[in-house]
Amino acid sequence: MGSVARAINIADLKAIARTKVPRIVFDFVEGGVEDEIGLTTNSTAFSKFRFLPKYCVDTTVTDQGVSIFGKTFSRPFGISPTGMNSLYRFGADLALAKVAREEDIAFTLSSASNASLEEAAGVAAKNLWFQIYGARNRDIAKDLVRRAVDSGVTTLFYSVGPIQKLA
Numbered sequence: 001m002g003s004v005a006r007a008i009n010i011a012d013l014k015a016i017a018r019t020k021v022p023r024i025v026f027d028f029v030e031g032g033v034e035d036e037i038g039l040t041t042n043s044t045a046f047s048k049f050r051f052l053p054k055y056c057v058d059t060t061v062t063d064q065g066v067s068i069f070g071k072t073f074s075r076p077f078g079i080s081p082t083g084m085n086s087l088y089r090f091g092a093d094l095a096l097a098k099v100a101r102e103e104d105i106a107f108t109l110s111s112a113s114n115a116s117l118e119e120a121a122g123v124a125a126k127n128l129w130f131q132i133y134g135a136r137n138r139d140i141a142k143d144l145v146r147r148a149v150d151s152g153v154t155t156l157f158y159s160v161g162p163i164q165k166l167a
Helices: 009-021 021-032 037-047 094-105 116-126 138-150
Strands: 066-067 072-075 107-110 130-134 156-159
Touching: 009 021, 021 107, 037 130, 094 107, 094 116, 107 116, 130 138
Parallel strands: 107 130, 130 156
Antiparallel strands: 066 072
């Protein structure tokens, strides 16, 4: 295949990416954590649903607006946090922040982002949310939260990993 213009579905895009992107980057984007059980579970769950198109329906005036965490957005979805976006496109986090602002959707910046909170806030403005990971050193988390608040972020996502049983 080789050309994005010839792709007709996600599987085609995945096949193209596998040949065009360095393997470490492809594996990072395509893979899931640990043994990928969550990835398989999610794929299986989503495969049970299909969109049912409606025909002969006037769609000239639609409103997908929704209020999420006290802010109204143009659509009921946003851009999820992904770390290391600039591995596969220079400036990707800021490009995503710009699209979120222009389309009035939420953009959640990962704390594993290549862009700083302050840079993203300058681009995404009121559409910026922030994801932080639990850290053993609480001063790191406190500093990230302070920077987020100082940048105008009103919504935080706190991500934690599996609890490891200590021997």
